[in-house]
Every structure is written in structure tokens, then in C-alpha cells.
Amino acid sequence: MLTNYIKIAWKVLLRHPFYTFITLFGITLTLTVLMVVTSFLDHLFGPHYPEVKRGRSLYIATVIQTDSASTTMSSGPASFDFLTKYAKSLKSAERVAIMSNFSFSNAYANGKRIKLNTKYTDVDFWSVADFEFLEGKPYDETNVRNADHVAVITDALREQYFGNDAAPVVGKTIDIENINFRVIGVVKGSPPTRLYTYSDVYFPYTAPKSNYQEKGMRGRFVAIVVAKSAAERKDVQAEFDSHVARIPKAEYSEDKRFNMLIVKADTYFDHFINMFTRSDKDRVALYGIVGLVLLMIMGLPAVNLVNVNVSRILERASEIGVRKAFGAPSKALLWQFIIENVFITFIGGAFALLLTLVVIHFINSSGWIAYADLTINLPVFAISILVCLVFGLLSGVLPAFRMSRLKIAEALKV
Amino acid sequence: MIKLQNVEKVYRTSSIETLALNNINIDVKKGEFVSIMGPSGCGKSTLLNIIGLLDAPSKGQIEIDGSPVKRYTDKHLAELRNRKLGFIFQSFHLINDLSVIDNVEIPLLYRNSSAKERRELAQEALEKVGLSNRMKHFPKQLSGGQKQRVAIARAIVGKPEIILADEPTGNLDSAMGNEILGILQKLNTDGATIVMVTHDEAMAKKTDRLIRLFDGTQVS
Structure with missing residues (x-):
């Protein structure tokens, strides 16, 4: 038929x-x-590269402080301190990485200004995001502890800054905002549409100007939490919600301006949608x-x-x-x-x-x-x-x- | 086998009402070869369409095998046409995009028969009309007589008890017409009940019984 x-x-x-x-x-x-x-x-x-684990990842990227009538609201990325206390401590997660939201700097090569996207990350960032290292390796806990001036750069920046003569650049220095950083690794860059992993240069979070020591709820950092499996993301979300629920009001009320704290560990899609929507309606x-x-x-x-x-x-x-x-x-x-x-x-x-x-x-x-x-x-x-x-x-x-x-x-x- | 009681067919438009058939009463017995005759526009084809359940009467009742068809739904009517009836049309109505054998298989598509079974039955039907050597041809490659023989094969492939032929020789020359009538007579001898519409007196005389229509009314 x-x-x-x-x-x-x-x-x-x-x-x-x-x-x-x-x-x-x-x-x-x-x-x-x-x-x-x-x-x-x-x-x-x-x-997709380098966020290939997105299928089992959760994103903690926005902290909202508000009052119950939603008359006053303060929202933005979290502080490093907040994420260390409430995200890094998640027992049900396989790994948690903290990275700064995007920020910008300038570098100068042969008198020419190069506009850069910069990112401060912890060591787990390199496990959560699967970057392909073309040269060298990522920074480790020792670099972080010592606040070493080291940087991982992308292949595009390598070409712009050092020229494309194919010579290795690991060990060379790069001057960014008048600070010399030693190049420790070169990765294949990622598209700017992957907001939380995209950058031209990556520094340990202890590098200058990261402001990681700031206290309070909000700051300039986000976290990617990788669960053991896609299904186990629910457990991680529940654990994170319970962590947030236990935060004393005094920590986020800011002189009683706010009485509600909204922070979610969302899938990337939900997180993206929540950037434009506040309610189910x-x-x-x-x-x-x-x-x-x-x-x-x-x-x-x-x-x-x-x-x-x-x-x-x-x-x-x-x-x-x-x-x-x-x-x-x-x-x-x-x-x-x-x-x-x-x-x-x-x-x-x-x-x-x-x-x-x-x-x-x-x-x-x-x-x-x-x-x-x-x-x-x-x-x-x-x-x-x-x-x-x-x-x-x-x-x-x-x-x-x-x-x-x-x-x-x-x-x-x- | 086929019984029509007080059948009437009226065509209505917004301004005109045309009585195409008026008080038709027919009883065709099993195994009969009946012809319906009359001048153009007297309602012969309309009557055949009603007998073949292709059109519904405005009034009256049709019985096929003793069952009144008014009670049937679209699905049941389709099943009844598929199992009991086979049609032959004056203009053949073959599907030009399908080969001869695919055309013949059409009635079997709406039964639960396998592709192999369909092919075998279609070959058998084409053999009966002497066209087994044209199976892969397309209708456009055939003569008028050959097309009508394909149409007959299609009508008989499902082994229906009733064959309804609407001027089956109307588009053919007399030699070819006689050949087609010969095939129909053979089918009748083999047990099929046949109702044929014709305007050819000579053809009609070769059938068992003649029903004459004039202006939508049965005159004999």
C-alpha cells in the first residue's frame, strides 16, 4: 500500500x-x-566544546535579593565567597567550578592595543570545561595558592599577541594592564555564545583585580556544578536549595532592605530562559x-x-x-x-x-x-x-x- | 441480489430542481446479466451509480443481498463496494501514473492481502482478459480496447459477485466492443451478476433482460 x-x-x-x-x-x-x-x-x-558536560551540569549565575512585595530588587552574579560556602560544599555534586563573569582588559603588542575578554577561575574550571590544550597545561592549586601571575590564553590571542610563527609560547610573558603574566597554557578558543567559559585569557582567581575576597551575596562570579548524571541533577538542586534556605536572613537583608534571597542551580536552558523571565507567567x-x-x-x-x-x-x-x-x-x-x-x-x-x-x-x-x-x-x-x-x-x-x-x-x- | 424500491433521485441547485430518477423498482437476480437502456440524459448512469453505492438516492431503498444499505456508514459502504461490487467505466478511469498491474491491484489494496497475494490475483485477472503480457505497461501505452480489458481485470480481481458496467463499449469500435461484451458474457457464465448500461440496442439484446429508461422513468 x-x-x-x-x-x-x-x-x-x-x-x-x-x-x-x-x-x-x-x-x-x-x-x-x-x-x-x-x-x-x-x-x-x-x-558543545568546551561545555560538553552541559547535559549533567547546573548553573548558579544569578543572585536575587528582594522584598516580598518585589518593590526593591538587587540581582547579579554571586560573590566568590557565596559560591565557596554554598556551591563548593555540595556533597551530591561530582565537581563544582567557579569562574568570573566576563570582564575586559587591554594588552599591547608592538604598540597595538588588543581588547581582551578575561576570566578568573578556580582549578576545577579546567575539569568542568573540557578545553583542548594546544600547548602547556592549566594552572594548578599551587599556582592558585601562591597567587602566581600565570595565564592560559587562547590560540587566537597567541596569534594576535605573539604572531603566527608557530613557535611555542608557553613560558613567555604577556603584559595585560601593566602586569606581566607567564603563559602556562594555550587552549583552542570557544565561541562567545558559551558565556561562562568564553574568554581570551584565563587567570587563577587569586590573580590581581579578581576581587575574590569581597564578602556579601553578590559579586562577579558564577558556578558550574557537574552532577554525576543528568538524573542526579535533581538531588544537587535539592541540596543547593537546602543550603540557600539555611542562610540566615541577616546575611542578605542588607539593613532590612531585603527579606528574600532567590538563587537557583538551573540547567543551562532554564538559566537562559530565567534571564528573560521572572515568573511562570x-x-x-x-x-x-x-x-x-x-x-x-x-x-x-x-x-x-x-x-x-x-x-x-x-x-x-x-x-x-x-x-x-x-x-x-x-x-x-x-x-x-x-x-x-x-x-x-x-x-x-x-x-x-x-x-x-x-x-x-x-x-x-x-x-x-x-x-x-x-x-x-x-x-x-x-x-x-x-x-x-x-x-x-x-x-x-x-x-x-x-x-x-x-x-x-x-x-x-x- | 440487487433490489431497488421506489428509488428517486433529485438534483437540487439554488434555483432548479431536476428529477433524474423517478420511482424506480428493479430486482436483479443472482447470475443475471441485465442491461439498462435509454437515450442520453435519461438517468442510466445515475441509476448505475445508485446501484453501485457511488451515489445515494433522494428517496427509496436499495438492498444488496437482502440488506438495506441505508444503515451503512462510509466505512461499511466502502467495504461493501470492495467485496461485492466491481466497476467498469466508459472512459476506463485507469490511473495513468500506475502500471497495468498496479492499476489492477487497486481493489486489493483495501483488503488485508499481502503484496504477494495481490500480485498473484492481479496476474490471474489479467490472464483472464488476455493481457498478461502487458503487466508492466502504462495505460498511455495501450489501445482503447486494451485499456477496457485492464479495467475489466480491475473489476474482477477481487472476485466480486456483481459487476456494474457503464457503457463499457461506448468508446470502442464495434469489433472491440464485441470482444469486451464477450468477456462480460464469459464472466456472467462463470457466475457473476452483471448490470450494464448501454445505448447500443444490439449489445443490449445479447443480455438476459433489458430495463428501459425514459426521462428518469422506468418504461420496461
Whole structure:
């Protein structure tokens, strides 16, 4: 039965090459947009270099101090002290890394200013984030304890600062804001879209200007907590929540300005969403808007395809009449046309996949996002297939329903 | 086998009401070969469509094998058409995008038969109409007579008890027409009940019984 449907769908495609071209062009373009968006979302939220453990990680990045009426609010990253006390002490976690939020510095090479992103981290940072070391190694506890002026730099900074003569730079010094740091390692850089691991240069948190000794709830640090497994993140969250719940009010009330402290250990996706939403209501609105945009992206071309499909199916009225006369129930015909449409959508999907590969290759090599690593991996591929299916159904159901309801005697007159 | 009682068919548009069939009473016995005759526009095809459950009457009752069909749903009617009825149309209504054998298999697609079983039955039906050597051809590669033979194979592949033919020789020359009638007579001899619409007196005379229509009314 399926073969029979697919044979017909294929023949129908070959019948009017120009119509077929228009149809496939529309499907391909729509699906390409959706596949590139999917790949970009995967780039943003998926477990990629160097945050490959994101699937079992939690992010503690925002401390909110507020009163119960939400009239006064103070929010931002946490202090090093806060994270040491309440995150580092998590027993259920496999490892906890603390790193500063992004900050900026300048370095000068041959009289030219190089603008730098800098990051202060603890030693666990190098276990939580899986950086590829091209030279040297990360700093260790001794470097941290001694507050050594050492730095790990990226390959891009190596090239900018030391030139690209391929000579090793480990052991050389780099002058940042008039302080000399000894280069201890060179890593392959990460894209700026990985906010908590991206930087040009990494220092031990005891290096100058890190302000790690500041007390209080808020500061400039965030923590990534790696659980033993994705499922065990729940236990880590519960333990962290209990740690936070036990913090005496006096520690965060700041002269009774605040009586609530909100700090969450969230998955990266939840953490990202929470940056834009404060309540469940906001979240529903955000999902609603995103859903609507996606529906528009798919819906408008789908409506167009519905029209093309209706006119194309009309010329098959005789076939519908014959199939019904020989015993096809309306439901079987409905499925036939849906399957045909999904088949055509999948052909468009195959073209879209090829086009997406070209587009993401272009994005990756354009330098638009440094170190961009957009890919078509298994989750992206699976979502793309799902998108094809949804698009196929969206554009196929209505024409199929109309045609399956056609009266046999009328259909056979055509 | 087929019983129509007081069947009436009215076509309505916003301004006109046309009585296509008026008080039709027919009783076709099992194994009969009946022809329906009448001038163009007298309602022959409408009547055949109603007998074949392709259209519903405005009034009256149809019985197939003693069961009134009014009670059936879309699914049941489809099953009844699939099991009991086989259709042959004047303009063949073959699907040009499918090969001869795929066209013949169509009725079997809506049964629980395997691909192998379908292929065997379709081959058998094509052999009966003498077209087993054209299985892989497409309808556009066939002559009118060959197309009608494919249509007959499609009508008989599911071994239905009733074959309904709407001017099966209307688009063919007389030699080819006689050949097709010969096949239908053979099928009738083998046990099929056949109702054939025709406007050809000579063809009609070769059948067991003749029903004449005039302006939607049964005159004999």
C-alpha cells in the first residue's frame, strides 16, 4: 500500500516539473530556515566544546535579593565567597567550578592595543570545561595558592599577541594592564555564545583585580556544578536549595532592605530562559511568542503549499473516484494524501539538509561568531525530521481532508 | 441480489430542481446479466451509480443481498463496494501514473492481502482478459480496447459477485466492443451478476433482460 502511494507521489512530482520545482523550492527554503535555527539553538544550548558536560551540569549565575512585595530588587552574579560556602560544599555534586563573569582588559603588542575578554577561575574550571590544550597545561592549586601571575590564553590571542610563527609560547610573558603574566597554557578558543567559559585569557582567581575576597551575596562570579548524571541533577538542586534556605536572613537583608534571597542551580536552558523571565507567567508568554514565531515561519509557507496541493489534487479527482469506487474508505484516502505530502516534504527536507550544511559551513567560516561550531548532529537531525513531519502534516491534512470527502459520482465525472 | 424500491433521485441547485430518477423498482437476480437502456440524459448512469453505492438516492431503498444499505456508514459502504461490487467505466478511469498491474491491484489494496497475494490475483485477472503480457505497461501505452480489458481485470480481481458496467463499449469500435461484451458474457457464465448500461440496442439484446429508461422513468 505504502509503495503504491509513494509511486503515485513520485509520478505526480514528475508530471509538472515547474509546479514541482515551486513546491520543493518553498519547502526547501522553509525547512532550511528551520534547520539552521535548530542548529543555532543546539549551538546555544547543546553540550558543545568546551561545555560538553552541559547535559549533567547546573548553573548558579544569578543572585536575587528582594522584598516580598518585589518593590526593591538587587540581582547579579554571586560573590566568590557565596559560591565557596554554598556551591563548593555540595556533597551530591561530582565537581563544582567557579569562574568570573566576563570582564575586559587591554594588552599591547608592538604598540597595538588588543581588547581582551578575561576570566578568573578556580582549578576545577579546567575539569568542568573540557578545553583542548594546544600547548602547556592549566594552572594548578599551587599556582592558585601562591597567587602566581600565570595565564592560559587562547590560540587566537597567541596569534594576535605573539604572531603566527608557530613557535611555542608557553613560558613567555604577556603584559595585560601593566602586569606581566607567564603563559602556562594555550587552549583552542570557544565561541562567545558559551558565556561562562568564553574568554581570551584565563587567570587563577587569586590573580590581581579578581576581587575574590569581597564578602556579601553578590559579586562577579558564577558556578558550574557537574552532577554525576543528568538524573542526579535533581538531588544537587535539592541540596543547593537546602543550603540557600539555611542562610540566615541577616546575611542578605542588607539593613532590612531585603527579606528574600532567590538563587537557583538551573540547567543551562532554564538559566537562559530565567534571564528573560521572572515568573511562570512570563515563561508561558515567552514560549507563546516563540511558538507563534515558529508557527508563522512554518504556517505561511504551509498555507501556500495547501493552495498548490489543492489545485494539484483536484486534477486527481478521477483517481479519488476510482479508489473510492473500489472500496477505499475516506480515512484511507486521507492517509494516502497525507503520506504523499509527507513524502514530498521529506524530499524537500533532504534538499534543505544539504542547503543547511552549506549555510552552517558559511556561518562557521564567516567569523560572524568566533569559533562557531554549528553542526547537524543527531539531535538536530532528529528535530529536523520532526519539523519535516510537522510541516508535511500542516500542509497536507487540509487538502487531503477536502479530497477524501469528494463525492464519488462527482469525482468520476471529471 | 440487487433490489431497488421506489428509488428517486433529485438534483437540487439554488434555483432548479431536476428529477433524474423517478420511482424506480428493479430486482436483479443472482447470475443475471441485465442491461439498462435509454437515450442520453435519461438517468442510466445515475441509476448505475445508485446501484453501485457511488451515489445515494433522494428517496427509496436499495438492498444488496437482502440488506438495506441505508444503515451503512462510509466505512461499511466502502467495504461493501470492495467485496461485492466491481466497476467498469466508459472512459476506463485507469490511473495513468500506475502500471497495468498496479492499476489492477487497486481493489486489493483495501483488503488485508499481502503484496504477494495481490500480485498473484492481479496476474490471474489479467490472464483472464488476455493481457498478461502487458503487466508492466502504462495505460498511455495501450489501445482503447486494451485499456477496457485492464479495467475489466480491475473489476474482477477481487472476485466480486456483481459487476456494474457503464457503457463499457461506448468508446470502442464495434469489433472491440464485441470482444469486451464477450468477456462480460464469459464472466456472467462463470457466475457473476452483471448490470450494464448501454445505448447500443444490439449489445443490449445479447443480455438476459433489458430495463428501459425514459426521462428518469422506468418504461420496461
